[in-house]
Amino acid sequence: MAGPSRTLSLAAVLVVEVALLAGALTAGGFARPDIARTDLADAPPVVASPTGPGRYSFDCGVNAEGHRNTANVVVTPGVPGPEHHVHDYVGNLATDVDSTDASLAAAGTSCGNGDLSTFYWPVLRAGGEHSAILTPRTVRLEYLAAVTGEVVAPPAGLRAMTGDARAATGGAFGTPTWTCAGAEDRRTDSYPRCPAGRDVERVFEFPSCWDGLHPDSEGHRRHLVFAEPDGSCRRGTFPVPRLRIIAGYAATGDFTVDAFPDQKRSARSDHGIMINLAPTALMADIVACLNRGGVCTA
Template sequence: MGNERRLLTLLICLVLGSGLTAAVLGAARTGGPGAPPTGAGPVPGDFVDFREVPAEPAEPPAAGPQASAGRVSVDCGRNAEGHYNEDNLVVSPGLRSGAHHTHGYVGNLSTDAFSTDASLDAAATSCAGGDRSTYYWPVLRRTDRPGERPHEETAGHGNAGAILPEAAVSVEFLGSPVSKVVAMPRFLRAMTGDAVALTADSDEDVRARWGCSGSPDRSTTRYPRCPQGERITRTLTFPSCWNGLDTTAPGHRAHLRYPAANGVCPQDTFPVPRLRISLAYEVPAGTPIALDSFPEQRHSPKTDHGMFVNVMSGPRMDEVVDCLNQGRTCRT
């Protein structure tokens, strides 16, 4: 009888211990006891009636003979191929599902966590003219409809709902208002925005802007409630002052910085073509939306961000630089 009781006690301890271990591991995966519940956010304060957003000053005009006032548009489609994954080649290379949320892509059709310079250079692309660069961003979802396709169900971490397809995608390269630009190096990695902006110490790296298609002179860092019939827009503008040495750096920012408000690059950096990605969505009025994010970021619109890897050929990049420096408007 004594042995049976000891065996029963041991069995109970093992069961309770297993449950405790599972609870601890579960808490670790979700950020501990202080983490938000799965799917928390967005909150009402994340939204704004766009009619209340004031107009912004126009970009400063090109100043002086050294300005590079051109514009190059690259037609890369709008992800009709359905290229999605939970990877982030720029931030988490070699780590499957390292983004913990879903990214949508245009450009290079092979991009995933295990892409290399050689594999990108050999891949097909959605861009006209053969640009094999990769351009990507977190998806926007409507949360009143369940996701049914594989890439809508695999993200986890509170990212749920049907992915809203982009109604339009614009990829543009712009010059500098104060100087000529030089070529980007091949395989330059770049990022804009801050995926952890909600919990960051400041909004210094919040760069993405949201808007409505009927008011291009206004923007906000909150989700806009647009007038009926207008598209929701997202604008991702990348840093354009290169240190002349590196194609990436720890933290993914030090090698490529933003110019000052007057367009002048920081000391010891050189102006390169400025990438701007503009996205537009058809969203019926009143539809609940949420940007994919890390769980603790609660789908905050401030966490919007984008990534870029330059895989243009040398001659193609030279064409972009010449167009910008000569003040022309070009399209590929």
């Protein structure tokens, strides 16, 4: 028969194991999410990337259509994604696992200017896995001019990526930044705690220096790279319109981004993707606006 000390030891072990299990698992069975949060007032001021004077802004809605799926037609075309990694779309209304440039070019769009391009990012949820998906309240899309020289029209089918879905476990391409409406001069790579009445914002800054040859490359990063710190494009690359997307949400509490299980819902795993399918005449108008230093709205 076990003595009192052995009984107490077993009880203590049981308590510790239960506590560890509770702390390690979420309702969905995955490891506890990395949901570090930062008061935006404690975030450092952002060093803004230089831009030229031209700006072209356009409206593609906020995905009121509920166009969502687990596909990533750029990274894994033809292969459905994991159920816990859902994407929100604006722009092209037909983007799915089996989409091709030809099928997308024949589809409709949510963009008021007729842009058939696809813009997507992982959904934001009210809490952990299986919680409600939050529809953005605002989505602002804009193209920015080059700092030096003129932008050239990108090729049809150009793939562009920003951020890294595996940044929390060593991804090499940085992350988008998080901020609050009205305080874009401060950004953080963790989830922000915004003042009452201020939307949480996700800022996707895309690369804009193209190799002049390829719409895509192995790893989807080599053909289109970020500008140098002074805003110029390195030798052998050419400036194309620089895409920026800012998505705003009425998000509070334990909101998290849909991420792969090993990323534990880290804010650093956020990312955005674009496939350029703007009609030729529309892209010509965008390029002309930027190169003359215009401020255009469509």
